[in-house]
Amino acid sequence: MKALVLSRKRSLPVLEEIDFPELQTNQVLVDLKAAALNHRDVLIVDGKYGRIDLPVVLGSDGAGTLNGKDVVINPSTNWGDNPTAQSDNFKILGAPDDGTFAESVAINQQQIHPMPPHLNYQEAAALPSAGLTAYRALFTKGDIQEDDRVLITNIGEGVSVLALQFALEVGARVFVTSSSDEKLEKALELGAEGGANHDVRFWAKDLKSQTGGFDIILDAAAGNSFTDLVNAAAPGGKIIVYGGHNGYTSKLDPKMIFSKQLSILGVTLGTSDEFVSMLRFVNEYEIIPIIDEVYDLEDAAKGFERIQNNEQFGKFVLNI
Numbered sequence: 001m002k003a004l005v006l007s008r009k010r011s012l013p014v015l016e017e018i019d020f021p022e023l024q025t026n027q028v029l030v031d032l033k034a035a036a037l038n039h040r041d042v043l044i045v046d047g048k049y050g051r052i053d054l055p056v057v058l059g060s061d062g063a064g065t066l067n068g069k070d071v072v073i074n075p076s077t078n079w080g081d082n083p084t085a086q087s088d089n090f091k092i093l094g095a096p097d098d099g100t101f102a103e104s105v106a107i108n109q110q111q112i113h114p115m116p117p118h119l120n121y122q123e124a125a126a127l128p129s130a131g132l133t134a135y136r137a138l139f140t141k142g143d144i145q146e147d148d149r150v151l152i153t154n155i156g157e158g159v160s161v162l163a164l165q166f167a168l169e170v171g172a173r174v175f176v177t178s179s180s181d182e183k184l185e186k187a188l189e190l191g192a193e194g195g196a197n198h199d200v201r202f203w204a205k206d207l208k209s210q211t212g213g214f215d216i217i218l219d220a221a222a223g224n225s226f227t228d229l230v231n232a233a234a235p236g237g238k239i240i241v242y243g244g245h246n247g248y249t250s251k252l253d254p255k256m257i258f259s260k261q262l263s264i265l266g267v268t269l270g271t272s273d274e275f276v277s278m279l280r281f282v283n284e285y286e287i288i289p290i291i292d293e294v295y296d297l298e299d300a301a302k303g304f305e306r307i308q309n310n311e312q313f314g315k316f317v318l319n320i
Contacts, residue, residue, distance in 0.1 A: 219239065
């Protein structure tokens, strides 16, 4: 079968012919129709994701068919029995185990779910990782409620856009940030109430003056700008972190955290139950993930490059 195989770090995966995977106990073989790129794939390629044994087929998200039925894959495996945090055996599909950038993938049958009927394969493939992360962040960790003031930073990548869509459906007031005025405009078109270019000085102060502060803040950047989020949070607010693209935070005043009774929470994907709840939510509101561009498998390099350049609004999807 055809697959994108990563054989060397700091080098893009190459389309190769490989053997179909051998099924282990409780595994099934899903014929994939589409897969989605994630920032995680780029980090692995760049050698910034810890130790990964090579060669490996990347790709965490996919949709396809099993026994003639349309299915979508939960990329989160071996979560464990504690819903508050993953076990030591937790893994994400697409390293160390071969993933979805291939014509077929071997996967535990418990990770297979019916594909939302209002989605096509490309839209369904864009949903799993981003949707699960956004759902856990907003609903499990954030306990989002109608009229909550929500700030989503760095709007454009998959989690942030789906989080915007999810939050709007429950009636939250959503604001966004980006360094791109074009992305801010797209978010406003989707229903965001307001936004700010976070490269402009005092952006957090300006947004706080409009809202009185934010009840929930979703952030995947961290870095020294994290202080702005602490300042922008309302008393009792929750800052939910699901990434750290900008690295360490070194200028954080702890007084701002304890004096405002803030909660800083972390999210990495989620439980099997949350994946089912996320799919139910998507079905109920007929949410359609935003797709920036669809590429053929052999053109995946274009998607990797655009993620590295932070050019996306929504997901990059691969046709298989």
